[in-house]
Amino acid sequence: MNRLYHYPISPFSRKVRLSLAEKKIEVELVEERYWEQDADFLLRNPAGKVPVLRMGSQTLSDSTAICEYLEDAYPTPALLPRGAEDRYEVRRLVAWFDDKFHQEVTSKLLGERMFRKVMGTGYPDSANVKAGAKAIKYHLDYMARLLDQRRWLAGNEMSLADFAAAAHLSCLDYISDVDWNRSEVVKDWYAKIKSRPAFRSLLADQVPGFPQPAHYADLDF
Amino acid sequence: MNRLYHYPISPFSRKVRLSLAEKKIEVELVEERYWEQDADFLLRNPAGKVPVLRMGSQTLSDSTAICEYLEDAYPTPALLPRGAEDRYEVRRLVAWFDDKFHQEVTSKLLGERMFRKVMGTGYPDSANVKAGAKAIKYHLDYMARLLDQRRWLAGNEMSLADFAAAAHLSCLDYISDVDWNRSEVVKDWYAKIKSRPAFRSLLADQVPGFPQPAHYADLDF
Ligand SMILES: N[C@@H](CCC(=O)N[C@@H](CS)C(=O)NCC(=O)O)C(=O)O
Ligand SMILES: N[C@@H](CCC(=O)N[C@@H](CS)C(=O)NCC(=O)O)C(=O)O
Numbered sequence: 075m076n077r078l079y080h081y082p083i084s085p086f087s088r089k090v091r092l093s094l095a096e097k098k099i100e101v102e103l104v105e106e107r108y109w110e111q112d113a114d115f116l117l118r119n120p121a122g123k124v125p126v127l128r129m130g131s132q133t134l135s136d137s138t139a140i141c142e143y144l145e146d147a148y149p150t151p152a153l154l155p156r157g158a159e160d161r162y163e164v165r166r167l168v169a170w171f172d173d174k175f176h177q178e179v180t181s182k183l184l185g186e187r188m189f190r191k192v193m194g195t196g197y198p199d200s201a202n203v204k205a206g207a208k209a210i211k212y213h214l215d216y217m218a219r220l221l222d223q224r225r226w227l228a229g230n231e232m233s234l235a236d237f238a239a240a241a242h243l244s245c246l247d248y249i250s251d252v253d254w255n256r257s258e259v260v261k262d263w264y265a266k267i268k269s270r271p272a273f274r275s276l277l278a279d280q281v282p283g284f285p286q287p288a289h290y291a292d293l294d295f
Numbered sequence: 296m297n298r299l300y301h302y303p304i305s306p307f308s309r310k311v312r313l314s315l316a317e318k319k320i321e322v323e324l325v326e327e328r329y330w331e332q333d334a335d336f337l338l339r340n341p342a343g344k345v346p347v348l349r350m351g352s353q354t355l356s357d358s359t360a361i362c363e364y365l366e367d368a369y370p371t372p373a374l375l376p377r378g379a380e381d382r383y384e385v386r387r388l389v390a391w392f393d394d395k396f397h398q399e400v401t402s403k404l405l406g407e408r409m410f411r412k413v414m415g416t417g418y419p420d421s422a423n424v425k426a427g428a429k430a431i432k433y434h435l436d437y438m439a440r441l442l443d444q445r446r447w448l449a450g451n452e453m454s455l456a457d458f459a460a461a462a463h464l465s466c467l468d469y470i471s472d473v474d475w476n477r478s479e480v481v482k483d484w485y486a487k488i489k490s491r492p493a494f495r496s497l498l499a500d501q502v503p504g505f506p507q508p509a510h511y512a513d514l515d516f
Contacts, residue, residue, distance in 0.1 A: 162363070
C-alpha cells in the first residue's frame with residue numbers, strides 16, 4: 075500500500091494529496107508531527123520535511139518533485155498542459171504560491187496562529203499576523219486578475235497551479251483567515267475546486283484544539 | 296536579444312545562467328538590484344525576485360520554472376534524464392539546494408556576510424553565521440555520500456541538480472566560505488563543473504566592496 079506521511083494542515087502535503095486523489099492513486103495517510111524530527115522520519119526524508127510519499131520501494135520527498143514525478147509516471151489525468159509555454163505558466167504559479175505566498179501569507183498567519191500553539195512555541199507575533207492579513211489581500215486580488223481572463227489560474231484547464239493555490243487557501247480557511255467576499259471570481263473558483271471528489275479528504279481533516287469552523291467543509295460557503 | 300535580469304551573487308540566477316550557457320542560448324546580462332524594488336522591475340516580475348528571463352515576447356520568472364521551460368523548449372543538451380525515477384531524483388536535489396541548503400546555509404552565510412553590507416541593513420548576525428558555518432559541513436558530507444556512489448549528484452549524468460548545488464556553492468566560495476578540503480569527492484566534482492565553458496561567466500563576476508579571492512576563479516584551487 076502506498077503511504078503519504080503528511081500533516082493535515084500542511085499546504086505542501088495538501089497539494090500532493092490533491093494530485094494523488096485526482097489521479098485516483100490510493101494512499102494511506104500517516105500523520106507526521108514533523109517538528110519532533112523523529113529518527114525514523116529523518117531516515118525516510120533526510121530533509122526532515124513533510125510530505126513524504128512511499129510508493130513500492132521508493133520514498134519520495136519534496137512536494138514539487140513528487141507532483142512532477144506523478145505527472146511523468148501517471149500522466150492521466152494530466153495536471154500539466156502540453157505546450158512548453160503553458161507548462162511554464164503552471165510552474166511559475168506553483169512556485170508563486172509555494173514560495174512567495176507561503177512566505178508572505180501562510181507562514182505568517184497559519185505559522186503564528188496555529189503552529190505556535192500546536193508546536194508549543196509561544197504566543198503569535200502580532201506584527202507577523204498583521205503583515206500576513208495585509209498580504210493576503212494583495213494575493214487574492216492577483217488571483218482575481220488572473221481569473222478574470224482564464225477559467226483556471228494558469229489557463230483554461232485545471233492544473234497543479236490550482237492545487238497549489240487551493241492547498242494554501244484551504245489551510246488558511248481552516249482558521250477562517252480568508253475573506254471570500256473580497257472577490258467573486260476567486261470565490262467561484264474555490265467553490266469549483268472544493269466540490270471535486272479529490273477535495274473531500276481535506277474537508278474531513280480535524281486538528282485537536284482547533285475545531286473546524288462551519289463554513290470550512292460547506293460547499294455552499 | 297534575450298535578456299537575463301539577475302544579480303551576480305544570486306544562486307537562483309546562477310542556476311539559470313548555467314542552464315542557458317550549457318544549452319548555448321545567448322543572453323545579455325542585466326544586473327538588477329532587486330531589493331530596491333524598482334517599478335519597472337516589478338512590472339517584469341510581480342514576484343519582485345531575480346532571476347527574470349526575457350526571451351522574445353516572453354518574460355519568465357522563478358528559476359525552477361525557467362529551467363523546466365528550457366528543458367521543454369530547448370531539450371538538447373538535456374539537463375534532466377529520461378526515466379521518471381531519475382528525473383525525480385534530479386528535482387528532489389534541486390529542491391534540496393534551493394530550499395533546504397538555501398535556508399540553512401546560503402541565507403545565513405551569504406545573507407549575513409555579503410547582502411547586509413550590499414543592501415545596507417546593518418552588521419552580520421553572528422548566531423546566523425555560526426549556524427550556517429555548522430550546517431554547511433553536514434551538507435558537504437551529504438554531497439560526499441551521494442558522490443561516493445555516483446559520478447554526478449543525481450546519477451551518472453550531469454544535470455540541473457549539479458547546477459543548483461554549484462550555484463549555491465560558487466556564491467559561498469566567492470566569500471571563501473567553502474572548505475574544499477573537507478571532502479575529496481566534493482572537491483573533484485566542483486573542479487569538473489568549474490572547468491566547463493558554461494561556468495566562465497560566473498568566474499568573471501565581481502561585486503564592488505568584495506574583491507574576488509584568488510582561489511575563486513582558479514581551476515586548480
Ligand atoms: N519544499 C518542500 C517544503 C515542505 C515544507 O516546508 N513542509 C513543512 C510543513 S508545511 C515542513 O515540514 N517544515 C519542516 C522544516 O522546514 O524543517 C516541499 O515542497 O515539500
Ligand atoms: N523561487 C525563486 C527564488 C528567487 C529568489 O529568492 N531570489 C532572491 C535573490 S537570490 C530575491 O530576488 N529575493 C528578493 C525577495 O525575496 O523579495 C526562484 O527560484 O527564482
